[in-house]
Amino acid sequence: SITMIPFCVGIDSPDGSVIDDAIIDAIDIGARVIQLSLNVGETNAINAAIEYAIQNNAVIICASGNDYSSTVSYPASHQNVIAVGATNKSNVRADFSNYGT
16 A cells, blocks of 8 residues: 655645655654655755655655756766656657756
């Protein structure tokens, strides 16, 4: 079975200062898959929370960004996060979707 546990990390836009706490809280209550549809500036706290999740056998999936950029946004750009971009109706990368190596 699947249990969804939504966390509010901002009202009008994501608040990077609470994302680390949300990741840690999710892991502490048993999450094994964390999906983030957001991007924020990189912080040591978020990096540490991602590492905590990885150490606890969780998978983190994050949107690559929608900035028409060849650079994947953070936290999707973190080496231990699976970045996911958008495709169009022909299953080709959407022009607005960030991408990278």
